[in-house]
Amino acid sequence: xxxxxxxxxxxxxxxxxxxxxxxxxxxxxxxxxxxxxxxxxxxxxxxxxxxxxxxxxxxxxxxxxxxxxxxxxxxxxxxxxxxxxxxxxxxxxxxxxxxxxxxxxxxxxxxxxxxxxxxxxxxxxxxxxxxxxxxxxxxxxxxxxxxxxxxxxxxxxxxxxxxxxxxxxxxxxxxxxxxxxxxxxxxxxxxxxxxxxxxxxxxxxxxxxxxxxxxxxxxxxxxxxxxxxxxxxxxxxxxxxxxxxxxxxxxxxxxxxxxxxxxxxxxxxxxxxxxxxxxxxxxxxxxxxxxxxxxxxxxxxxxxxxxxxxxxxxxxxxxxxxxxxxxxxxxxxxxxxxxxxxxxxxxxxxxxxxxxxxxxxxxxxxxxxxxxxxxxxxxxxxxxxxxxxxxxxxxxxxxxxxxxxxxxxxxxxxxxxxxxxxxxxxxxxxxxxxxxxxxxxxxxxxxxxxxxxxxxxxxxxxxxxxxxxxxxxxxxxxxxxxxxxxxxxxxxxxxxxxxxxxxxxxxxxxxxxxxxxxxxxxxxxxxxxxxxxxxxxxxxxxxxxxxxxxxxxxxxxxxxxxxxxxxxxxxxxxxxxxxxxxxxxxxxxxxxxxxxxxxxxxxxxxxxxxxxxxxxxxxxxxxxxxxxxxxxxxxxxxx
Amino acid sequence: xxxxxxxxxxxxxxxxxxxxxxxxxxxxxxxxxxxxxxxxxxxxxxxxxxxxxxxxxxxxxxxxxxxxxxxxxxxxxxxxxxxxxxxxxxxxxxxxxxxxxxxxxxxxxxxxxxxxxxxxxxxxxxxxxxxxxxxxxxxxxxxxxxxxxxxxxxxxxxxxxxxxxxxxxxxxxxxxxxxxxxxxxxxxxxxxxxxxxxxxxxxxxxxxxxxxxxxxxxxxxxxxxxxxxxxxxxxxxxxxxxxxxxxxxxxxxxxxxxxxxxxxxx
Numbered sequence: 001x002x003x004x005x006x007x008x009x010x011x012x013x014x015x016x017x018x019x020x021x022x023x024x025x026x027x028x029x030x031x032x033x034x035x036x037x038x039x040x041x042x043x044x045x046x047x048x049x050x051x052x053x054x055x056x057x058x059x060x061x062x063x064x065x066x067x068x069x070x071x072x073x074x075x076x077x078x079x080x081x082x083x084x085x086x087x088x089x090x091x092x093x094x095x096x097x098x099x100x101x102x103x104x105x106x107x108x109x110x111x112x113x114x115x116x117x118x119x120x121x122x123x124x125x126x127x128x129x130x131x132x133x134x135x136x137x138x139x140x141x142x143x144x145x146x147x148x149x150x151x152x153x154x155x156x157x158x159x160x161x162x163x164x165x166x167x168x169x170x171x172x173x174x175x176x177x178x179x180x181x182x183x184x185x186x187x188x189x190x191x192x193x194x195x196x197x198x199x200x201x202x203x204x205x206x207x208x209x210x211x212x213x214x215x216x217x218x219x220x221x222x223x224x225x226x227x228x229x230x231x232x233x234x235x236x237x238x239x240x241x242x243x244x245x246x247x248x249x250x251x252x253x254x255x256x257x258x259x260x261x262x263x264x265x266x267x268x269x270x271x272x273x274x275x276x277x278x279x280x281x282x283x284x285x286x287x288x289x290x291x292x293x294x295x296x297x298x299x300x301x302x303x304x305x306x307x308x309x310x311x312x313x314x315x316x317x318x319x320x321x322x323x324x325x326x327x328x329x330x331x332x333x334x335x336x337x338x339x340x341x342x343x344x345x346x347x348x349x350x351x352x353x354x355x356x357x358x359x360x361x362x363x364x365x366x367x368x369x370x371x372x373x374x375x376x377x378x379x380x381x382x383x384x385x386x387x388x389x390x391x392x393x394x395x396x397x398x399x400x401x402x403x404x405x406x407x408x409x410x411x412x413x414x415x416x417x418x419x420x421x422x423x424x425x426x427x428x429x430x431x432x433x434x435x436x437x438x439x440x441x442x443x444x445x446x447x448x449x450x451x452x453x454x455x456x457x458x459x460x461x462x463x464x465x466x467x468x469x470x471x472x473x474x475x476x477x478x479x480x481x482x483x484x485x486x487x488x489x490x491x492x493x494x495x496x497x498x499x500x501x502x503x504x505x506x507x508x509x510x511x512x513x514x515x516x517x518x519x520x521x522x523x524x525x526x527x528x529x530x531x532x533x534x535x536x537x538x539x540x541x542x543x544x545x546x547x548x549x550x551x552x553x554x555x556x557x558x559x560x561x562x563x564x565x566x567x568x569x570x571x572x573x574x575x576x577x578x579x580x581x582x583x584x585x586x587x588x589x590x591x592x593x594x595x596x597x598x599x600x601x602x603x604x605x606x607x608x609x610x611x612x613x614x615x616x617x618x619x620x621x622x623x624x625x626x627x628x629x630x631x632x633x634x635x636x637x638x639x
Numbered sequence: 640x641x642x643x644x645x646x647x648x649x650x651x652x653x654x655x656x657x658x659x660x661x662x663x664x665x666x667x668x669x670x671x672x673x674x675x676x677x678x679x680x681x682x683x684x685x686x687x688x689x690x691x692x693x694x695x696x697x698x699x700x701x702x703x704x705x706x707x708x709x710x711x712x713x714x715x716x717x718x719x720x721x722x723x724x725x726x727x728x729x730x731x732x733x734x735x736x737x738x739x740x741x742x743x744x745x746x747x748x749x750x751x752x753x754x755x756x757x758x759x760x761x762x763x764x765x766x767x768x769x770x771x772x773x774x775x776x777x778x779x780x781x782x783x784x785x786x787x788x789x790x791x792x793x794x795x796x797x798x799x800x801x802x803x804x805x806x807x808x809x810x811x812x813x814x815x816x817x818x819x820x821x822x823x824x825x826x827x828x829x830x831x832x833x834x835x836x837x838x839x840x841x842x843x844x845x846x847x848x849x850x851x852x853x854x855x856x857x858x859x860x861x862x863x864x865x866x867x868x869x870x871x872x873x874x875x876x877x878x879x880x881x882x883x884x885x886x887x888x889x890x891x892x893x894x895x896x897x898x899x900x901x902x903x904x905x
Contacts, residue, residue, distance in 0.1 A: 463755050470754030470761070471740070471747045471768075474733075478741040481730040488690050488712040488722060490745035490808050499751070 009103045012051050013110025013176075016044045020115060027138030029146040031564070035245050036146040037168065041175040044111055048104055048179035050585055101180045108176020112169035119148045120165055127158025216256075216263040217273055223253035224280045231287050244563055247292045251299075251559040254281060258548045258591070281454065285447035293446035295562045297518055300453035301511050302558045305535045306542070306550040307460045308507025313536065314545040314593075315468055316500035317480025319395040321532055322402025325382065326375045326505035328409060328527035330512025333371040335422035335522055337362045342422040345414040364428035364517060368510065375509025376502040378405075383501035387494060390483070402532055409524040421523035425516050428452050449518045456514060460507050461547045467503070476500055534558070541582060543589025552590045642701075643668040643844050644689075644720075644812055649698030651684055651868075658684040659695070660868035666812070666861075671838055671845040673855045675879075676865035677888055682848045683725055685865070686814050689846075690722050691715045702812065717745050721810035723801040725817045725848070731790040735781055735800050738789055739772035742807020775803045778841075779833060795826035802833065806841070813837060815847035819854050827851065831858050856880070864888065 020040055023029075029036035122144045125132055132139050141152035148155070148164050230246045257277040264270040285293055305327060312320045340346045340357040347357035355361075362370065382401050386394055409416045416422065427445060443451070467473055475496045478486040487493045516522050534557060542553025561575055582590070642665040651659040659681040666672045674682050687693040689700060691712040700707040707715050721742075730738050747768055749761035776782050779799040784792060789800055798818060805813055818834070819827045831854055837843045849855045855862060855876065862879040864872040866888040872879050879885055 466755045466757065467751060470751065470765075471744055471749070472751050472754060474737060474741050475744055477733060477737075478730045478744075481732060482728050484692065484712075485724070485728045485730070486741070488692065488716060489742055489804065490713045490716040491741070492711075492713050 006106060009106035010110050012048060012103075013107040013114070015051075016047050016107065016111045016172075017114040019047065020044060020111065021118065024115075024118070024143070024147055025136060025138060027140075027143050028564070030138070030140065030143030031244055032248075033146055033242065033245060034149070037149055037171050039248075040115075040147075041171040044108070044172055045175035045179045048107055048176050049182050051107075052100060052104065052179060052183035100184050101177065104176040104178075104180025104183070105173060106176070108173040108179075109169065111176070112172030115147075115172060116165040116168040119144065119168060123148060123155055123160050124158070126155055127160075213263050217260045220253045220257040220260050220277060221280060223249050223256065224283075227253065227284075228287050231289070243289065243291055244565070246288070247295055247559070248563045250284060250288060250292055250296060251555045251563065254284075254296075255552050255555050257281065258551060261548075278458075282451070285451040285454070286443055288447065288450075290444045290446050293444055293450045294518070295559060297446055297450040297453050297514075299554050299558045300450065300457045301515050301518065302535065302538060302554045303457045303551050304453070304460050304507055304511035304514070305531075306539045306554055307457070307464050307547060308504040308511065309535045310504075310539050310545065310547070310550055311464055311467070311476075311507070312500050312504035314539060315473060315476040315480070316497065317476075318497065318500060319391065320398045320501075320504070321395050321529075321536070322382070322398035322400065322405075323504070323508060323535055324527050324529065324531040325402045325405035326378050326508035327512040327515065327531060327535075328405050328524075329378045329505075330371045330375045330509030331516035331522050331527070332409060332416060332422070332512075333374040333509070334364070334367050334513040334516045335425050337367045337370060338364070338425045338517070339422050342417050342424065343415055344417065360426055364426070364513070368513060371509045371513040372506045375505045375512070378509075379501040379503075379505025380498050382505075383498045387497055399529070399532075402529060406524055406527050406529075409527065416524070419524060421521055422516075423521045425520055425522065427517050427520075428514075446518075449514065453514055456510055457551075460510065463503075464507075465547055472496070472499065537579075539589075541579065541589060543592035545593035546589065546591050549589050549591035549593070556590070641668055642666060643703060644846065645699075645701040646685070646689070647699040647701070649685065649688055649695045649700060651681070651688055651693055651695045657868050659688065659865075661698070662865065662868070662870045664863050664870065664873065666844060666846055668811075668844055669838060669842055670861060671834065671847070671859050672861045672863065673859035674846065674848045674863050674865065675850070675852075675855055679867075680865040680888075681868040682865055683816055684868075686722060686816055686848065689715075689814060690720060713745065716808050716810070719809070719811040720814065721805035721808050721812070722814035723798070723805055723816055723818060725820065727794075727797045727801060729789040729797055729800060729804070731788075733789060734786050735776060735789055735792065735803075736769070736772050736785040738800055738804045739775050739807045740768055742775075742804035743768050743772065743809075745808050772803075772807065775806050776800075778806070778836075779803045780829070795822050795829070798822070798826075798830065799833070802837075806837075806843075810843060812844045812846065815845065815849075817848050817850060819849060819851050827854060830854075834858055 020043065023040065023043070029040065032039050122132075122139055126139070126141060126144060141155040145152040145155045148160060148168065150160055150164060154160055227246055227249050230242055230249075257280070261270060261274050261277065264273040284296065288296065305323070308326075309320065309323050312318050312323070336343055336346055338360045340350055340361055350357040350361075361367075382398065386397050389397055410418060412418070427448065468476070475486065475491045478489065478491055479493065479496055483493065486496075515526075519526065538553035538557040539550050540553070541556055542551070543549030556578075560578075564575065586592070644664075644666040646662060646664040646666075649659055649662050650657065662681075662685060664672070664674070674685065676682050684693065688695045689707065691707065691710055691714070694709065698708075702715075702718055702720060705718070707718065707720070710718070730741060733741070747764055749758070749764045753761040773782060773785060776785050779802055781792075781796060781799055781803065784796065784800075789797060792800060802813075802815070802818070815834070819830050822830060834845055834847070835858070838845055847859070849858075859876060862872075862874065862876050863870055864879055864882070864885050866884075871884045871888060872882040874882070
């Protein structure tokens with residue numbers, strides 16, 4: 001091993017340590033309790049894996065046929081025209097595999113030693129009674145104890161078994177090795193000549209790949225089982241914060257489920273996996289507690305929002321920054337129908353008509369078409385004046401529209417009760433049964449909201465996917481590509497644009513209605529610009545145009561911050577850092593649609609094709625046919 | 640012969656510039672007509688007037704006896720006028736097949752509800768559209784590239800795809816804006832052959848703008864010449880070639896003064 005590559009490994013170890021150190025300083029381990037060490041090791045492994053996968057290690061420089069001289073090596077891996085079938089194939093010629101393993105090992109050991117050293121320093125500082133609180137306010141026994149894997153009491157009493165520190169090192173070493181193995185496995189087929197070849201060949205062999213595939217498919221189910229187990233009364237695997245841990249695993253289970261569907265072979269296997277996962281997710285509302293259900297309910301309300309906004313922004317290419325308006329319209333429409341007594345104007349009107357304003361005018365499900373229709377009309381009313389606007393101008397006008405609606409809600413006190421809001425909105429019932437009658441024992445009230453959100457999102461996703469796969473979807477995309485040509489090709493621009501606005505708004509209206517009944521009381525400040533920004537951010541993070549990506553985006557953007565809730569003031573900063581890193585690593589989103597990938601990294605491959613295929617194959621397929629360009633490397637999943 | 644398209648005294652003004660000045664052109668059914676002229680003569684502007692991208696200030700455009708003035712581009716396409724563009728304007732991130740399917744948009748009528756429910760009628764229509772799109776791709780010689788994202792096609796094939804997309808709307812008049820621009824000789828030959836086949840096999844009337852005089856002279860039955868927005872000549876290729884004003888427009892007045900007897904080879 002050359003000194004150069006050792007430096008590279010140590011550097012990666014240092015970067016990982018810096019990142020993890022930050023997480024430790026803001027108190028994440030304390031939040032995660034007993035699972036802190038494995039989770040931190042997992043984060044480290046992910047980081048190493050990304051580094052090994054997207055950066056050529058320094059050893060590769062000499063042996064790299066294409067050279068990695070210019071710029072960041074990760075963007076220039078392999079030689080164009082190398083018919084490896086995989087863009088990164090040329091990365092590790094010769095004894096590359098061994099080097100990668102050593103690289104991973106060294107990086108992991110570096111991180112582990114540093115973390116152990118830090119833990120030791122903190123533990124002895126706390127044990128000796130040194131005052132570090134004023135500066136490092138999160139370095140408390142709970143946090144450090146979780147990091148080392150002992151109880152807070154042991155930290156406070158300076159009673160930590162010494163073997164705990166080597167154990168920490170071991171965790172991160174394994175993480176580094178694991179990342180290296182994953183990186184090697186992804187490109188093992190190109191290693192021919194060395195002793196590594198046998199290991200690589202094994203890693204690349206059918207049994208291993210099949211096992212890996214099944215492991216990937218099984219993961220969400222295992223996590224689900226784990227969540228169920230954690231929910232059993234009396235089970236307390238992880239100290240104080242199993243609620244948060246359970247939420248984290250719920251998020252991961254849902255997200256990994258989407259990947260599992262992609263791992264399954266298309267056809268019957270995929271259908272079975274999808275069906276089982278759907279069943280698994282549908283059981284979640286019954287097994288989670290009130291807190292986790294309320295977070296998941298919000299996540300899926302935002303999935304609906306994201307799917308709707310995706311029609312406007314992702315499919316039709318109309319940048320709408322005032323999307324919250326339709327969310328608000330849906331919410332307030334239902335609020336008026338459900339709690340007319342909260343609105344002075346409506347209760348007066350009803351009194352005049354001889355109807356008691358004290359009872360809801362319509363139930364949740366009968367109000368649903370009304371809320372959807374009102375939101376759709378709102379969408380058309382916004383659409384008409386902005387028909388001629390494009391790009392930035394459209395964004396600014398829609399931004400204004402969103403604010404106008406919010407200010408309406410704030411200032412039309414007679415109608416909307418102004419900042420005092422509409423109170424006591426009722427929850428959805430079922431077949432005439434009031435929500436209380438069935439949501440008491442088996443299903444918590446938030447679980448019921450989560451369930452309704454799940455089913456509604458599924459319906460919305462179904463409609464969105466089907467529409468996108470029809471002539472309307474093609475017209476939307478054509479319009480996004482070139483408005484003038486689309487019109488000259490026969491697309492009725494006015495109708496097509498208004499349909500996009502109206503359908504997007506309808507979905508937001510549905511989401512808004514459910515949001516209102518989740519919140520019970522709604523106020524104008526619930527509908528600020530930030531809701532629009534959240535919705536837009538989640539589709540960008542997830543991958544514009546890809547429904548599965550939107551679910552992942554919502555999990556990451558609306559779910560993860562709740563997991564980080566305990567680190568309060570650092571939450572947003574951490575989150576922002578995660579976003580920046582993600583946009584560098586996967587600029588097209590977590591699970592981009594094939595079309596979006598074409599835009600971000602043009603390739604010669606025949607991969608991205610029809611909308612139907614786009615959803616089925618997407619990222620998990622290796623490049624086929626013609627010589628893969630280096631850019632492929634960034635749009636592929638590991639084998 | 641009846642005129643399928645009749646352009647009558649069309650004038651288009653941009654600010655102080657008269658881009659198209661009182662132009663009359665008649666195009667017979669199933670004919671191939673070329674529109675030539677120096678750069679900036681107003682050829683593409685005239686095409687844009689025909690397809691509804693611009694609205695002419697004066698004049699009348701009759702297609703099949705009905706006026707096209709004031710119609711939206713998609714309505715004009717619905718009447719049976721399709722076009723290609725001087726600088727290729729495909730839907731870049733769509734596959735070749737999808738481009739042609741968008742071309743058929745007007746001819747598909749299944750409701751959006753039926754698309755959500757995947758009714759048998761909608762599915763049958765989609766299948767038929769797909770089959771027709773593949774036929775069109777085969778017609779222009781791109782059948783093997785149906786699933787290729789259109790930006791990844793070679794330049795010449797992108798031009799062919801534009802033609803296929805235009806054919807998707809089942810036009811009776813096809814406007815080709817410099818179909819052979821930037822092509823090598825063999826690609827140009829392929830395009831000229833395609834133009835003939837469009838007329839002979841599909842019965843489509845062709846109106847094309849072209850700079851390559853070899854193409855113009857060999858392919859067209861009638862040639863109209865624009866210069867500074869005015870039509871300065873119209874006739875068979877031979878007549879136009881012999882026309883002194885055309886030579887002057889292309890080569891400048893000095894050439895005409897010095898050498899009126901010998902017509903330069905355009």
